[in-house]
Amino acid sequence: MPSYKAPLRDTRFLMNEVFDFESHYKTLPNGEEATPDMVEAILSEMAKLCENTVAPLYQSGDEEGCRLENGQVFTPKGYPEAYREFVAGGWQGLSHPVEYGGQGLPMSLGLIKHEMLGTANWSFAMYPGLSLGAMNTIQMHGTDEQKETYLTKLTEGTWAGTMCLTEPQCGTDLGQVKTKAEPREDGSYKITGTKIFISSGDHDLTENIVHIVLARLPDAPAGTKGISLFIVPKYLPGQIGEDNGVSCGALEKKMGIKASATCVMNFDQATGFLIGPPNQGLECMFTFMNSARVGTAIQGVAHAERAYQASLPYAKERRSMRALSGKKDPEQVADALIHHGDVRRMLLKQKAYAEGGRAMAYFTAMYADHMIAGMLENDQKKYDKWDSELGFLTPILKGFLTEKGLEAANEAMQVFGGHGYIKEHGIEQIARDARISTLYEGTTGIQALDLLGRKVLLTSRGKCVRSFSKNLVDFGRQHLKDAKLRPYAWKLLKIAAEWNYLTTRIMLAATKDRDIVSTASYDYLMYSGYAMMAYFWALQAATARDKLENGGNEPAEFYKAKLATAEFYFDRLLPAAKGHADAALKPTRSTMQMSAEHFSFDYE
Amino acid sequence: MPSYKAPLRDTRFLMNEVFDFESHYKTLPNGEEATPDMVEAILSEMAKLCENTVAPLYQSGDEEGCRLENGQVFTPKGYPEAYREFVAGGWQGLSHPVEYGGQGLPMSLGLIKHEMLGTANWSFAMYPGLSLGAMNTIQMHGTDEQKETYLTKLTEGTWAGTMCLTEPQCGTDLGQVKTKAEPREDGSYKITGTKIFISSGDHDLTENIVHIVLARLPDAPAGTKGISLFIVPKYLPGQIGEDNGVSCGALEKKMGIKASATCVMNFDQATGFLIGPPNQGLECMFTFMNSARVGTAIQGVAHAERAYQASLPYAKERRSMRALSGKKDPEQVADALIHHGDVRRMLLKQKAYAEGGRAMAYFTAMYADHMIAGMLENDQKKYDKWDSELGFLTPILKGFLTEKGLEAANEAMQVFGGHGYIKEHGIEQIARDARISTLYEGTTGIQALDLLGRKVLLTSRGKCVRSFSKNLVDFGRQHLKDAKLRPYAWKLLKIAAEWNYLTTRIMLAATKDRDIVSTASYDYLMYSGYAMMAYFWALQAATARDKLENGGNEPAEFYKAKLATAEFYFDRLLPAAKGHADAALKPTRSTMQMSAEHFSFDYE
Incomplete structure (x- = not known):
């Protein structure tokens, strides 16, 4: 597996030359701190973390995978240390409110951070990535107390979060959700049910995990209009280490993203807390759906980029046959692959999708910034306008970029020929990891x-x-x-x-x-x-x-x-x-x- | 993993209604035995073997993989028994000469057999499939003695064969082959070198393995014009069990086809025998290249068919949302997936590629029959004509059908949604297995x-x-x-x-x-x-x-x-x-x- 190098030249080209993020940030209520110097510092520091700490764990994490022992999930070697470094750098709260310990920077910077992290190692990036879903939900719908209790820890990164939606009988069709929430006298709820495909459902990176769970109240109407949202922590605040009826029943065996723990989560009368209005859980869930899906769309860019970074050096180094227009390396036994037109076609396809996708993602990230601005300014009209603009771009980005990311990863394998199929080179891992991106967070069809x-x-x-x-x-x-x-x-x-x-x-x-x-x-x-x-x-x-x-x-x-x-x-x-x-x-x-x-x- | 059912209705439609194989067989020198009754018996017996014995080993073979212990490769549980059943049925020699123990039937029947076997379990089918390469080479270029010694055993299936072409530094560009062949006084050669990506290079299915090896004679010109072909058996005839300097150095860890042993083969002064004229090894090798590639093209049909057979029942069973044109299963909680237009698009795509590809393959198989007829009739002109016709169809079939087979397997995963990514359903295995087909036997680009x-x-x-x-x-x-x-x-x-x-x-x-x-x-x-x-x-x-x-x-x-x-x-x-x-x-x-x-x- 060749090393990862953050494509900073291209990031700067987009931010400074194509889109002018500097002016864009000046229009945002939370953009003041995002000066060119600050942006540059973020890019170069993030690049270092990704290149030196996170990327080197990509292939070993796939080989080792996660393991479940006595109810506790362990991530592959090096992941806890890398995550601690990520937390120590304050990266988790980059785009989250200062009052809960974040840096309060625009969301676009969070997405660009996520792109680098995900390109370096998508499985690793999923742990902090899933937390963002929980953080956004609590920030948007939680009470002040809930924010104080959970958001602070999540922003810090010492706690992690998940989104618990899917059940064995339903994924897309969440109206079929069966998990039950029974009220207790103290205002909390007993949550009982099974959730599947829960990314980061359990792991050893943080001292606690905050699950956002879709469940039904006893008197809830059938279908989508009877679903409520609950905060169900692995350990209740102040009771770290004491069983709350939340357990990982199994780890799924998957095609790829093996260093990401995909859990069957059992909730057995677990104590949970209602977040947002009863029976409006789906609406609440969908608040941040667009930005979450942009986060997944970026996986397409990430894998196209990583595949390109892996196949380009091979195309320059490996020699086979002679170029049709005449010998290019006459003193060598054969010409380098890159001199063949069809190999160039495969390389340029990857490059075009990686860089074209990155441009689409950065543009869309600016829309997300405007949407957040509407929220920060309590300007519902502004929020709605940009949320709706974002709503149009999101499925295109998620659907198209993930399909093209997979295509790019497959082209990279083709560049390697038979060697692309062998685990050693790490290129087939990119194709396996990319394969999930068109399935989760809504399939391409959805x-x-x-x-x-x-x-x-x-x-x-x-x-x-x-x-x-x-x-x-x-x-x-x-x-x-x-x-x-x-x-x-x-x-x-x-x-x-x-x-x-x-x-x-x-x-x-x-x-x-x-x-x-x-x-x-x-x-x-x-x-x-x-x-x-x-x-x-x-x-x-x-x-x-x-x-x-x-x-x-x-x-x-x-x-x-x-x-x-x-x-x-x-x-x-x-x-x-x-x-x-x-x-x-x-x-x-x-x-x-x-x-x-x-x-x-x-x-x- | 849903069970496999041979698509006999479609096979009969093509053979009897679209193409009229009965008349076709009457035109062939080796077609007399291929009566409709015989064809029907072959189809239904092969279907039974595939459905009951070979297909059930598909998923377990992937999980277990092959293992190398003390220089000996072991195939997954059940593979040796299934192979013995295959041999007992006389299947290996179906399309090979009666004089060496075969049934002497037309090649098209061999390809149709290979299609069923490969759809049931591609990894399994590769063991007898690779033997065919060795058999064809010996049949075409071997001396009578070589035919008697090797072809009889290979046709019986008690010995297996391989093709040893690729070396670490070259795959497509075989002019770079370095393996050496030094003449001994007794007319044999000492073969020394390393071959990689050797499918079925070693295994426990047969008592001996006959390697066809590309190597260079001491005085050979550089490049493609200095390569000769050698028969290098694992054990010399009459010396079963005695080391001949042929050993499997390692098994490759691959993305898929894990039940197929992909070996690094070391030849250390192994005794080999020249086959065909010196320095004309590549030409000899390419004699049967077209039909070998049609065999690989069939992998596209196989995976499209298998993917379709796996995703169709799921689409009928799994319920999600309501059809856009109104409820289709009003009494149920949701409509079956198959009522959604986009799911039908994915299913029909698989069906169209499986059945369209099958038609292309059967048509091409008739060309292969004519080519063999030219050989049997010693009619060089006829042979050349049909070989050239086949030469045009082959790259189209191999390139297009394997790409479409992979696409079909990926669509099948999409039908399953997130469940498609989980090993349990076996559908991701089809996509991983399909992935090799565009890489080996010449990449799509080649x-x-x-x-x-x-x-x-x-x-x-x-x-x-x-x-x-x-x-x-x-x-x-x-x-x-x-x-x-x-x-x-x-x-x-x-x-x-x-x-x-x-x-x-x-x-x-x-x-x-x-x-x-x-x-x-x-x-x-x-x-x-x-x-x-x-x-x-x-x-x-x-x-x-x-x-x-x-x-x-x-x-x-x-x-x-x-x-x-x-x-x-x-x-x-x-x-x-x-x-x-x-x-x-x-x-x-x-x-x-x-x-x-x-x-x-x-x-x-």
Whole structure:
């Protein structure tokens, strides 16, 4: 496994040259401290932690995995120490309120931190990552006392948190949740039920774990409207070490992310505390769903980047055959792989997805900052506006970037040939780890339905597409007369029109045949992802070109490589979008006509 | 893991209704015995062996893996017994000469047998599968004595074989092979060197293992023209149990196919015997390369089928949410997954690739039969003609079907949601096992270069495309006036034109810029795969329609499902072809312009 190096040059390019985070932070109520110096210090310190402490545990953590002994989960060797270093650096509370011990910096910095940490070692990053879900829930819906009791410890990082949603009979369809919450006289609740797939459900990194649990009150209505949220700590505050009826029943054996403990959690009359209003647990849960999903979308960027960092050195070092246009390393027995066009295609694909995805994520992170600003300023309208903007971007990022991250990891394996299949090189681990990203936090199919069914059709009648695609139109108009950027400008104008046309056509078809929302959703999502990434590659190309002409940072080749990668994206990856648009518009018949029992004839 | 059921209904549909294997077998010198009764007996007996003995070892074999103890490799529990049953049934020699103990049946039956066996348990199927490589090599290039000594035992299955090509420094680029062969006075050779990634390199299934080894004679010219082939048995004939300097140095730890032993093989002055002419080892090796690769192409069909058989019952059983067009199971807590359009899309994709791939494989198997006929009849011209036809189909099948098999396995995981990532369900194993198929026997990139660079441009100047696409044109013309088949007819005419246009354009571009052969190769291969599968889906649709109108076998719904799946393929999968064509035609600049050192700026 090659070492990890934080791609700081690209991060700085996006923050300082493409997006101007400095000005952005000046508009935020919590942006004052986020000065360029502070940002730079965060980036370089985080990079050190990731490169020197967290990344080296990536492969060993996969080999060793977690273990459950006498009811206690142990993480792989080195994880507790690395986590302590993470806590000592104050990293957990980076974007959380100062009053609970955080640094109060904008959320975008938290996401960028998460990107580096996750690229270095996704399994490791999941422990503090899951805590964020609990922290956000308590911050948003907890009482002052709950915040004082739990948020302080969580922000510090000495306690960790989880989200306990899934049960054996339901994942996506949380209306089927059965876990019971019975009130006690002291105002607390007895929580009883089984939760599965609980990431970080138990571990040895912190002295306590705070579970946010979905459960039903005795008189709760059936379905989604009868679910409430509870804080159920492993140990009750002040009673560390004393059994609270919360236990890990088993660790799941998984394809990957083996250093992340995926637990079956049993709640046996565990003492819990209601958080938020009764029966409105799902709404509360969904408050931070968008930003949590952006956190998972980043996994796509992380694995594309890590895969690229692993396969590029191999492509430069390994020699096989001669380049078609003539010997490149005549004194060697054969040319390096990187001189072969098809190997370059695989490398550039990874690079294009990693850097294009990063641009999408950073842009979206700014929306998250604005949403938080609305919350901090108690400006509900502002909050709603940005939450809704975020709601459109989120499923596209989560669905598209995780699929492309997996594709990138698979391409990296192809670069290695048969060696890619061998554990030794660590590249197959990236593909296995990437594989979870399209499944959890809502599968790609669920993201697609959320995008097309909810965000585009139900909530906005296509307005969100019209609104976002204005960015493409603006870019197109602005650069149409620029010889270098004209191809991108022209293409973006075309895509903007096509995207809206596609949306309208599906919207019209759906009035007669609801099934199209489901049959078209996946291809619609993928189309939207390609379209959106095209915009962000055009934006990067425009910046690179501007810097090349008007003086940017050294080396100039960085900008030239950006231009080349943008060209590659438009030339070689974007053509796939059309196929998705064509497929999405096809009548539902071919998908829906076969009866369930005729899907097979020989088996079942 | 759901049980495996051989898809005999579909096999019979292809053999008896789409292709007419009965007539085909009558044209073959070795086809006399392959009567419909015999074929039916083979299918149903093989199905029993696969369903009852081989498939149940699939998941346990993955969990247990192989182990190396005191230089001996042991396969997982149950494998030796299952292999003995396979040998007792005379399955190994099904398509090999009667004079060496085989049944002398056509090769296509061997491939269909291999498909069932591989779908039941790919790792298991690799042991007899690798033997076939050795058997074919000895049959084609061995002396009568070598045939008598080795081929008899191999055909019986009491000995097994391997192909030892790859070395640490080279896989694709076999010109770099370093293993040495020094002549002894008795006419044998001392073989010394290290081979890696040797599937079935050692195991406990047979009493001896016959390695076919690529090595260099002392005076051999450098590169590919200095490589010879040797038979190097684990134990010399008549000296079973006595060390011959052949040992397994290590077992590779791999992502999947864990029940298949992937060995580092050390040859330490091992006694070997030259097979075929000196320095022409690579040519000899490539004799059967096409049929070997068709064998690997079948892995794509196998995993798509197995994934489908695993995910379909889950989709029928698991309940989540309500169908968009209204409740389908109103009395239940939620509708079964299969009522959701996007889940159907994922299922139909698997079905379309499994059945479309199977049709492609069976068609290709008939070409292999003709090639063997040429050999049996000592008709070099006939042999060359069919070998060349096969040479065009092979990289398309290997490249396209294995990529699609992997895609299908990944879609099956998506159907399971988070449960797909858990080992318990066995579905992630299919995805891990499928992952090797695009890497070994020539990566997808190598297949692509073989197709475009060698088969299309170098050898035939596009003639092979013109020739094959005539099938599409003929179908188009024949069915253009048929209302039901017209959309397919029309589409095939369009594809035939587009495929030839694409070929010509690339051919012209290549005269000015050789790099396009490499940069376009992957997309060209994928386009060709989509185009070819479109033809085979149209063919199946035409047969199904004919049977529906003119009376076929029961149930009629089988044919309706075929028509529906064909429609799905054309509507929802084929649109991706256009994107590949567009990408393939793009100038090489975006792929080739960046210098190797500018692929990255932060790392290395």
